[in-house]
Amino acid sequence: MIDIDGATVRYGDRAALSETTLRIAPGEFVCLVGRNGSGKTTLLRLLAGLVPPTSGTVRVDGVPAADSRARARRAFLQADPPLYEYLTVAEQLRLVARLYRRPPGPALARLEGTVLADRRDSLVRELSLGMRKQLGLIAATVHAPDLVLLDEPSNALDASAAAALRSTLAQWHAEGRLIVLCTHDLAWADGLADRLAVMSAGRVLHDLPLDGEPASAALRRLDPDGLLTRTDAPQDPGSESPTT
Numbered sequence: 001m002i003d004i005d006g007a008t009v010r011y012g013d014r015a016a017l018s019e020t021t022l023r024i025a026p027g028e029f030v031c032l033v034g035r036n037g038s039g040k041t042t043l044l045r046l047l048a049g050l051v052p053p054t055s056g057t058v059r060v061d062g063v064p065a066a067d068s069r070a071r072a073r074r075a076f077l078q079a080d081p082p083l084y085e086y087l088t089v090a091e092q093l094r095l096v097a098r099l100y101r102r103p104p105g106p107a108l109a110r111l112e113g114t115v116l117a118d119r120r121d122s123l124v125r126e127l128s129l130g131m132r133k134q135l136g137l138i139a140a141t142v143h144a145p146d147l148v149l150l151d152e153p154s155n156a157l158d159a160s161a162a163a164a165l166r167s168t169l170a171q172w173h174a175e176g177r178l179i180v181l182c183t184h185d186l187a188w189a190d191g192l193a194d195r196l197a198v199m200s201a202g203r204v205l206h207d208l209p210l211d212g213e214p215a216s217a218a219l220r221r222l223d224p225d226g227l228l229t230r231t232d233a234p235q236d237p238g239s240e241s242p243t244t
């Protein structure tokens with residue numbers, strides 16, 4: 001269970017999140033959408049315990065997001081995953097598995113069927129961005145987390161890696177894990193997400209259940225001119241009163 005209550009995050013003078021409130025039940029799959037700079041990554045970083053709220057609270061299963069009990073059950077796939085550049089692919093996974101006191105075998109087995117299958121002995125610094133993303137996802141989830149946070153996970157993936165990721169996410173969702181994914185590609189929500197959280201100017205402006213409807217259709221009804229997601233839209237609707 002995620003409970004963000006009136007959370008503000010400031011970077012110096014700039015409020016990246018402004019009194020944001022969002023609740024997500026166990027097992028839900030929520031897609032965060034919104035224009036560049038609307039606060040999606042900051043919200044994920046807040047949930048990952050990487051930035052503290054300047055005011056307000058963020059709790060994961062009743063404990064603050066930065067608490068080690070929350071960290072042990074959570075994975076965060078960042079847009080460019082932090083990896084040890086001078087380890088090989090296999091060494092990276094062995095190291096992370098060891099840190100979580102897990103056997104490395106299941107993580108290494110997940111390389112099969114990916115472009116990394118024959119790159120186990122390549123240094124991480126020699127991998128392409130799409131390869132790094134695939135390795136980053138396996139490394140971030142060696143501990144079978146119940147809460148998975150993903151920042152633009154499909155960016156740089158080819159069609160086959162993107163399809164594999166979708167099927168992994170569908171499986172995790174079916175297993176009851178809570179998933180929060182931020183994306184500019186609304187098609188990613190289709191058939192996967194239960195809800196869209198539409199962000200603007202540092203707030204969740206709309207919390208939109210999908211009920212099986214394609215995300216683009218649901219969003220078009222709410223926002224026919226695309227003001228909330230188009231990067232070339234003329235004005236920022238986040239200055240209006242929030243409605244949910």
Ligand SMILES: Nc1ncnc2c1ncn2[C@@H]1O[C@H](COP(=O)(O)OP(=O)(O)OP(=O)(O)O)[C@@H](O)[C@H]1O
Nearest residue numbers: 011014015016034035036037038039040041042043
């Ligand atoms: N480390 C930082 N220092 C200062 N300002 C930051 C920092 N990170 C983000 N911001 C600011 O916070 C606001 C929200 O940024 P954030 O990265 O959360 O948006 P986003 O919705 O993820 O954007 P995008 O779609 O472009 O990835 C922006 O105004 C951004 O300039």
